[in-house]
Amino acid sequence: MSLRVDLPGLSLKNPIMPASGCFGFGREFSELYDLHQLGAIIIKAATQEKRYGNQTPRVAETASGMLNAIGLQNPGVATIIDEELPFLQSFDVPVVANVAGSSVEEYVHVARKLSESELVHALELNISCPNVKEGGIQFGTDPDLAREVTYKVKEVSKVPLYVKLSPNVSNIVAMAKAVAEAGSDGLSMINTLTGMQIHLPSKRPLLANQTGGLSGPAIKPIAIRMIYEVKQHVSIPIIGMGGVTTAEDVVEFLLAGASAVAVGTANFQNPFVCPEIIEALPQALEKYGFTSVEDCIGKGHPHESSYLSRT
Amino acid sequence: MSLRVDLPGLSLKNPIMPASGCFGFGREFSELYDLHQLGAIIIKAATQEKRYGNQTPRVAETASGMLNAIGLQNPGVATIIDEELPFLQSFDVPVVANVAGSSVEEYVHVARKLSESELVHALELNISCPNVKEGGIQFGTDPDLAREVTYKVKEVSKVPLYVKLSPNVSNIVAMAKAVAEAGSDGLSMINTLTGMQIHLPSKRPLLANQTGGLSGPAIKPIAIRMIYEVKQHVSIPIIGMGGVTTAEDVVEFLLAGASAVAVGTANFQNPFVCPEIIEALPQALEKYGFTSVEDCIGKGHPHESSYLSRT
């Protein structure tokens, strides 16, 4: 059973990678298992300067999900290149760097630095972070802004680019088309949905940032729907994410049209979830009649629907 | 402890009402408990002609939620007025009629008929149903269309109008402002988020309609966030919904800014959930220091945030 998938810049031995922000820069998880097992690693968002992020509390649990408002805390792109990325080289796993910013210039700067470092195999352009006041989300909800930042980043990047889409939009296909036209090599979807929890005893939003990004199994149906829709209109490959916790979830994402899958929140519930999914995946694929990961991708799209309306 | 709330057209003895589509026209639940206990009843969507709706399967369970694609099945507005609404008169409970359609003309027709029937106390304008091919959702994602249909319906309606907003938008405040400007007396939010589940054995979307509306506790953080945001910009009252299952959830919605709350999916898990919530509500309000429902509404909005950014 071959788990191999080849994507722009990423030659993956299996389609499983930890999602950005849920795995730091890999150090902590490297103490738990050999990172070499992973298909790839997507590291925490990088910005031009170091950022402290939002005040705490930064996370809250919700029904089958969680809210986070970390606020892009990171040591800045230069320190990441100097101190974090070299550590990951030893595992011989493709590294995807998540690029964040508050302006087109910042995105371009961070992307250039990372792609020139020769320590990363691809960039994930985070135009969908709901947790910072400036930048991020508005690039992810306006197709014109998304097109522009994608185009400019693509111009300077020496490695393939995956634009990470926000689900907080009415028309995800329009966003996907815009960034595909602007030259993105692939898509990464979905980021979190903006949510809030109110802490009853204190009568105020629980998160210091008030709102946070909703992730986990709660949002899986939205992720599957968006990937399914986008797959029908855009031909660049998709890294799918949103609520993956089991190998069966991975099969569902592949059927919807994802070529690989990132696992975020589930790492918190079970820090060994990525290697456990990788181990269980061949059997899950076999159970549903697939001979490889490649064989499963997009197979949830029947050429024509057999359901006819009775209206 | 007073649970009373007065809203345009609706004098509610308590703020709890079943949500549209989850309670039919009340007949089945009337066999389980006395409907007189309820704050109000929102009935299933009405269209001009009878509709059969989508093919089955029409529902799927998801993590802490469900998908539905009923497709507005209903006997048509005339039959609803003749055969369903008279039954509800005996319970002495305000009735809210959910108005659906595929065109402005249809919305106007249905709204006029219902409001002229003198059997309903308010209309809920459903511009947010994701489960029909034409109409519904596009009115709910384009502020200009929403403004137009609200204006036209308001013109013919003899009873107050609550426009039901779709969460499948980038900017919920813009939608709320548009319908408030067009004369809506209140808002009802949120309808379902569009989602999909793929059935692995058959390798195709589980729902015959492919996509369905996601509801239940999974979406509660999104509902709370949207109500909280809208409350800061719009002054008409809000009927809140999305994942309510307990009296504490009701308190959370009231804090966020809802003046009353509708319960949908939870009726399926526990058909007695509405009377159980009503019974538990006084204690829940007391626990958090409130002396009435009115006292709690909007109290989750601190006048200024005490959290300062440390960035």
Place this chain on the structure above:
Amino acid sequence: MKKAQAVLADKRKIAKDTYEMELTVEEMNVIPTPGQFAHIRIGNGSAHMLRRPISIADVDPIQNTLTIIFKVIGGGTNELSHCQVGDELDVLIGCGQGYPVEDLAIQKALLIGGGIGVPPLYYLAKRLREQGIEVTSILGFQTKEHVFYEKEFSLLGGVQIVTNDGSYGHKGFVTDVVPPVSDFGSYFTCGPTGMLKAVTHQLKGQKGYISIEERMGCGIGACYACVVPIADGEGFRKICKDGPVFKAEEVVL
């Protein structure tokens, strides 16, 4: 329909992935009829928002117990199978319309069940025998390992077991062994839709009752999740309320 707090009194694994559970229900004012289902809440939290419909496989009105038999298919039935004796279960009992056992003017009945469609037929067979009706059962399973209740059915009449892979009994489908010419007054069938279609096609013109499965929301007729079109003219039935048992010719499968 009535909400009951049931207590799990006994649990047995009776075949591959298949469990039999005995539930004690406080007071069973109304005795469920065969073909009705219990609508069972899964867990206490909000993880599972939909109940699971499971047919009543037997009733003991003296002991106030219900028997259900179910196969672990997915998350819900898996969680149900982990309940321990003594656990409380939140169950709606007496849901839907069952087989009309009291109003049948027949001498012989043919019962045809497939997989998880077999359980309601056991309770039906018992109640038919009480009416003095002779019962013959054809029961289809995937493999030998999935077979259950052969002995129980055989105490009530003739039984023929069919397995898809032939590992036990006749190899093939239930329709392979349905008698071409009938000497039974009515047939009663429950199983996957494909099987129901084949059976009703093969027994066209005979008097028969079918029990239909569909994904349910409310289970009480309020949400329109489980509709099925009627055969004559426009219109529909709700499986959870008007069914799950219908006359064979009443609805379009």
Place this chain on the structure above:
Amino acid sequence: MKKAQAVLADKRKIAKDTYEMELTVEEMNVIPTPGQFAHIRIGNGSAHMLRRPISIADVDPIQNTLTIIFKVIGGGTNELSHCQVGDELDVLIGCGQGYPVEDLAIQKALLIGGGIGVPPLYYLAKRLREQGIEVTSILGFQTKEHVFYEKEFSLLGGVQIVTNDGSYGHKGFVTDVVPPVSDFGSYFTCGPTGMLKAVTHQLKGQKGYISIEERMGCGIGACYACVVPIADGEGFRKICKDGPVFKAEEVVL
């Protein structure tokens, strides 16, 4: 940090809403230090995506058992409290940095705990006593009904109980009874942030260790959910990895 399959060996309700649980852990290669926490998965499904951090309240390295004491606050601790003896629990043990019991050159220690901050101090008190250090404890609770482990602490040294409503022991806050002049070498405190602020303020200049609570995501240092700014200059610490125990002057509460 290590993932362990633990078995619930014993469960006792020891005060209002408060449970003591003894967990048997297969092989305890590394003995947890006082102040470290167990990061406990709630349920098997996806309802609870975040683990719950609960301090180690005692360790028996011979029997391979850990003791935890927790109060039911919300859904997660409520579900945990319903676990039955014999149930398996998925636990990460030895998380974070504890109190530096081995490297203290002191004779006397003052322990100040509030509510659910009391449990780690018990294991700390035991380990300090093993080092020959004299222990005095000030333990604050909401009311008399919430008090636990008074006797256990008293076997290790002097104990003063404080309750907010005065229903038992001294009425008021722990800071009311903290001695103004110190004869202890170091203080050790754990409890709600408000209490920690008051205690560190009152004992400013003394050597002390505080243990901080914060809502956690990963619990292993990877997600940046639980940061706290350091007192000198820029920068931060991760409570789950660099803490939860810090020198009193190290971080900004």
